[in-house]
Amino acid sequence: MADKRENGRSPMGIENSEDDEFGSTSMRTVETLLRLLPMSLCIAALIVMIKNSQTNDFGSLSYSDLGAFRYLVHANGICAGYSLLTAIVAVVPRPSSMPRAWTFFILDQVLTYIILGAGATSTEVIYLAYKGDAAVTWSQACGSFGGFCHKATASITLTFVVTLCYACLSLISSYRLFSKYDPPLSYTPKQTETAAASQG
Amino acid sequence: MADKRENGRSPMGIENSEDDEFGSTSMRTVETLLRLLPMSLCIAALIVMIKNSQTNDFGSLSYSDLGAFRYLVHANGICAGYSLLTAIVAVVPRPSSMPRAWTFFILDQVLTYIILGAGATSTEVIYLAYKGDAAVTWSQACGSFGGFCHKATASITLTFVVTLCYACLSLISSYRLFSKYDPPLSYTPKQTETAAASQG
Numbered sequence: 001m002a003d004k005r006e007n008g009r010s011p012m013g014i015e016n017s018e019d020d021e022f023g024s025t026s027m028r029t030v031e032t033l034l035r036l037l038p039m040s041l042c043i044a045a046l047i048v049m050i051k052n053s054q055t056n057d058f059g060s061l062s063y064s065d066l067g068a069f070r071y072l073v074h075a076n077g078i079c080a081g082y083s084l085l086t087a088i089v090a091v092v093p094r095p096s097s098m099p100r101a102w103t104f105f106i107l108d109q110v111l112t113y114i115i116l117g118a119g120a121t122s123t124e125v126i127y128l129a130y131k132g133d134a135a136v137t138w139s140q141a142c143g144s145f146g147g148f149c150h151k152a153t154a155s156i157t158l159t160f161v162v163t164l165c166y167a168c169l170s171l172i173s174s175y176r177l178f179s180k181y182d183p184p185l186s187y188t189p190k191q192t193e194t195a196a197a198s199q200g
Numbered sequence: 201m202a203d204k205r206e207n208g209r210s211p212m213g214i215e216n217s218e219d220d221e222f223g224s225t226s227m228r229t230v231e232t233l234l235r236l237l238p239m240s241l242c243i244a245a246l247i248v249m250i251k252n253s254q255t256n257d258f259g260s261l262s263y264s265d266l267g268a269f270r271y272l273v274h275a276n277g278i279c280a281g282y283s284l285l286t287a288i289v290a291v292v293p294r295p296s297s298m299p300r301a302w303t304f305f306i307l308d309q310v311l312t313y314i315i316l317g318a319g320a321t322s323t324e325v326i327y328l329a330y331k332g333d334a335a336v337t338w339s340q341a342c343g344s345f346g347g348f349c350h351k352a353t354a355s356i357t358l359t360f361v362v363t364l365c366y367a368c369l370s371l372i373s374s375y376r377l378f379s380k381y382d383p384p385l386s387y388t389p390k391q392t393e394t395a396a397a398s399q400g
Contacts, residue, residue, distance in 0.1 A: 065335030120320035135265030178378035
């Protein structure tokens with residue numbers, strides 16, 4: 001029975017052949033860039049949001065007045081720190097161990113959910129700020145605080161780009177983890193093959 | 201070099217040995233249950249939210265007055281339908297093909313993000329309804345519409361349980377997909393072994 005490694009393939013479309021080291025190196029480069037990109041985007045989103053306050057005749061409005069925007073700032077801060085840390089870990093070539101693969105997998109998933117949650121809650125707030133809600137007597141705020149709303153929208157957009165990057169990173173860390181495991185055998189031609197091999 | 205299948209393991213802790221068929225069957229059972237559970241939870245969350253309206257001296261409030269709750273209802277509806285459909289597909293034993301594994305993986309991920317987004321936006325709305333926001337002159341609404349807020353909270357809680365189920369389902373479908381691929385080779389003792397084997 002042929003070994004999986006010899007005629008195998010990677011989901012990134014790089015055939016596993018003798019220049020495997022290249023495939024692995026290029027994948028590590030992609031992963032490192034995919035971790036540095038959200039780091040810079042998180043910092044940008046964080047700065048835009050932190051500097052976001054507006055004072056006019058109607059009063060003053062700052063990001064810290066809204067719980068969702070405070071959460072966005074914290075989530076972006078955590079995400080920037082995590083991205084930097086993991087980019088450093090990812091750039092150094094070293095044996096990929098099982099605990100390391102599990103740690104990356106779980107943390108990448110959690111970060112994806114955290115940053116998606118931050119983007120979603122902030123989108124809801126900015127939606128309410130633009131549209132208001134007559135039934136609950138929440139007035140729209142962006143007529144008076146247009147500048148504030150524009151900057152908040154920019155920060156939220158950056159956060160969604162970070163979410164996309166993290167969805168890709170989750171894919172990569174899933175691949176790194178689960179490609180170490182055997183596929184479940186069930187009613188496939190391969191199973192019959194394995195059974196025959198173990199008997200023969 | 202030993203084949204991965206012979207001394208392999210599955211992430212669910214079931215050793216791949218001769219009773220592999222059992223391991224695979226039990227995993228399929230777990231997957232089917234994990235798809236039927238969110239289906240019933242989604243329907244429950246959907247019914248609780250759809251029936252959620254309150255009329256009193258202050259006026260009347262219905263779930264359809266708030267965009268986030270409408271999104272929650274739609275997301276739960278889509279999720280219930282998808283869960284039922286995939287539970288039926290998952291329960292039937294058949295060869296697991298690559299396109300099928302990719303479809304399950306991508307759709308499970310997308311559904312996880314959709315349902316998490318619905319939960320997050322609704323949480324923000326219910327938070328604002330309970331607390332209000334003085335800076336944006338949004339008054340709290342749950343003082344007048346306590347019953348409405350309680351039912352909405354129940355529906356949102358169910359939605360987060362669905363999110364947890366879907367996080368587990370994403371894990372299972374990632375395993376099913378990526379365990380079919382070879383691990384990336386990089387600076388591991390295994391790589392040297394492979395190189396030696398291909399030269400020898």
